[in-house]
Amino acid sequence: MIHFVLLISRQGKVRLTKWYSPYSMKERSKVIRELSGIILNRGPKLCKFVEWRGYKVVYRRYAGLYICMCVDHDDNELEILEIIHHYVVILDHYFGSVCELDLIFNFHKAYYILDEILIAGELQESNKKTVERLIDAQDLLEEVAEEDASSVNHIIAQASKNK
């Protein structure tokens, strides 16, 4: 099971965190501090796994961004590496050659996508197309909702003007 997902920039800035096991706020910041200390200082040729507090943290670097997942001791590390990649590929497709800035400004979208890939700490969908179709459907629905909202606001504004 995946216990949490972290996206950390090379400077140690947090870009996204998702916790699948309960951690208090205090623990969370401690975990992030500890892990960014360990992972950011690892050389490029070392293995992408870190044994940490009885768990394993698997990470992968993309440009200036580190994506880490903390998993149980008996999970398959290479599989987790590929789950990370699976996520990035979908992000890439969604944003159109994704860069760190996309994730900073649209981190909530990154969360939505992550929610379609992982659920309750397990991989729920390995089919890239299915995930993309769902996300598109959601975006479409949101756009409609947004239009509705703005038209409603428009009507309200009109009505209040008329008064």
Added chain:
Amino acid sequence: MGSQGGFGQSKEFLDLIKSIGECRSKAEEDRIVLREIETLKTRLSSPNTPKFKLKEYLIRLLYVEMLGHDASFGYIHAVKMTHDENLLLKRTGYLAVTLFLNEDHDLIILIVNTIQKDLKSDNYLVVCAALNAVCRLINEETIPAVLPQVVELLGHQKEAVRKKAVMALHRFYQRAPGSVSHLISNFRKRLCDNDPGVMGAALCPLFDLITIDADAYKDLVVSFVNILKQVAERRLPKSYDYHQMPAPFIQIKLLKILALLGSGDKKASEQMYTIVGDIMRKCDSTSNIGNAILYECICCVSSLHPNPKLLEAAADAISKFLKSDSHNLRYLGIDALSRLIKISPEIADAAQHQLAVIDCLEDPDDTLKRKTFELLYKMTKSSNVEVIVDRMIQYMISISDSHYKTEIASRCVELAEQFAPSNQWFIQAMNKVFEHAGDLVNAKVAHNLMRLIAEGFGEDDDAADTQLRSSAVESYLQIMGEPKLPSAFLQVICWVLGEYGTADGKYSASYITGKLCDVAEAHLADDTVKAYAITALMKIYSFEIAAGRAVDVLPECQSLIEEMLASHSTDLQQRAYELQAILSLDANAVEKIMPMNSTCDDIEIDKSLSFLNGYVQQAVENGAQPYIPESERSGMSNISNFKSQEDHESSTHALRFEAYELPKPMLSQNVPPILASSTELVPVPEPSYVSDILQPATSAPSGSDAGPSELRLRLDGVQRKWGRPTYSSATPSTSSNDAVKIQNEATQRDSVGMSNSKARDVSYDSRKQQVEISPEKQKLAASLFGGVSKSDGRQPSSSQKVSKHQNPTSDKSRAAKAAAPDTAVVKTPQTPPDLLDLSEPSISSSAPSVDPFKQWEGLLDLKQDPTPVSAGGVGSTETSDFMSLFTDMSLNVPSDGVAGTMPNVINGNGLGGIMADHSAQQLNKGPNLKQALEKDARVRQMGVTPSGQNPNLFKDLLG
């Protein structure tokens, strides 16, 4: 398509992110965030804020919390937003609550109603959003509220909903297995779902269920094998492919399940052999995901009923992993090796594995090193325990990570206990472990050590036991002067000195007591150590008195005792008073109280305290309340220990509405302490000083009688780890034999080294550099792997002529080794054939087909690449050079090349693949470059520029 112009955010939000991005210090960032929090606080609670603006504020709040600041004031707004009719706001609300709230948060109860409503929505996307929240937020108490709807959704027409419903049920099962136990059949049903995604999701809960009880699912073996077969034959839609592998994630999950089902079940295993073998053959070992499947196959094979063919395939795969340049693969190789070694120990005999393992052990990569130690831990035998524990201790000293230090320390102790070749070695090893990690190891370990010294090795050999004790005393007297010894170690030292310090008559009582006083004075803050020290003093004095010698209490001891008499700790006080009382008694009485060398005698304990029955009866007749056991006193459950409280709460986890019971009248004054101590006197694994305090201090003799015996009482609860059978089978029982054996081993090792050096002389000119690394490693390999195969992996790479020379010499040494125990050297050509068998195939496989020049090149390569390289050696380094160039270059090439960047491709064959990928990226370059430029321009318009601090912001992640 997703990133609309300007990232779709308001100017305010962009400014916030920009200013945080440009912060120079943490303090500056905090200031900005605190200001933002103030803004959000007023805006979110203002009634005039338009709804669509609320959405953005909530996202800003998420951002604030992500930066590590408290955003709890806004949680309620997130909850409110989930109630909204507008889907845009609802989704944002759900996202926010899943990120903000833990499942035990008070606000959850306010969301349940909304979730219930949304689960019934006509819009499947709303249902999906609600199910996401269900997975994250629903706790044990609220499961019943949504369970019926979730079950209904298992039959929803949209596969996305079915999938999430399965996962939600899985989550419920993890939370509270009891709540969904009647629904487990649904998981089996979903296995036959038309949609592979739903089927894949159903594998998660089934995996959990099978982990708990494999027997109940044996009937599914055929189905799982069939599914796996279909997946491997690419019968699933092509969109499930990932890097040209058919649905690899589903394959891995299925392999995990098969491993569980086939474990220890011959019949089930036989059904799986074919498919697992097929998959192993089909795996593409140039891609990460292919190797992931391969690794999972090895894990599966190692858990199935052994099958020689599969084991062979697994061993091949492992050797490929171990030879790889990628640390990832070597790590997995080591892990796989440690799994396989359990069922086929002979795999460790392969020489190339041995050297690869040693390379990993000396690798600067900590992760790899630790994994290797794990492997060594699993393959420790009495023949290699010294080397392994020695290495472990060295590593333990060098690291600072306390979590791992604890683990490795307890492993050292465990191995040393199980396989110790001699007493001296054991004591030395323990000293080192305790000296460097004493405060980290479990208290049990310390007690085990005391117990061991007290009981000896268990055989009826008093001489050996005495020797063990005196060597312990000796080493402790040496070591105890050192500053900063851990408390646990000092306790052991004090105890041993007290028991055995004067036993062999080598040291005088005043010398030992002086040392003990030093310890107590040097550790004034540590009451436990002081208590151990004073009890030790008491023992030594009473032994002296019992032996009829005059006791002269050193002045420093006297002052120490006086200090203790006035100590704040009642425990120390009591011990000091007891000591004083003993000093004034005569020899006869003292011998009764403190019999010499009695730590191993059992003391009969009447746990029911039947001798008090009369007294209790009388008290009850006089109107005292009868005793109610702790577990029955419901009002007291808060005070009772944590576990029973847990039990209590789980049985009645609903809220309790009835009033608290009135406090019970106090029991009569005399009964409680005795009863309390009765529960405390039961042997406990951990030391608890409460027991000493609670012991009635009134009757001095009986109290002090319990003093020395208390250690033994505690030890009774300790799990008996001392592996007597393995030990006695491994080494002869008497210590003199031990010594002989060790000497023999030493000479064996020497002779191995000699043979290596001889061989080296012969081949010296042909491989100068290599020689400098190999002898130590060979030696290490020999000592680690018990010298099973002296022919190491390097041999094949030396020329045939050399190996011809080498063979006779090593044969001789082998013959010598075989004869070593009898010391009569039988120099006959009859050598053990198995040893030769090991070396020859590898020679014949590589040497004859290669021309000498190629081999020279291969040898030179060995400097960088320690694995045995045949003709392909030159190619591989070139490849890696090219690879590094390529990865550097590819950072600058923006691309869509999903399958392109594979930093872990190591095989020389992968070259072609990389070239192909590379050209594909070139093709992709055009439109992407444009896109990137557009984005760049857009960003610059907004005024966010990459500073020196964050130069990578614009770099495509997949570039």
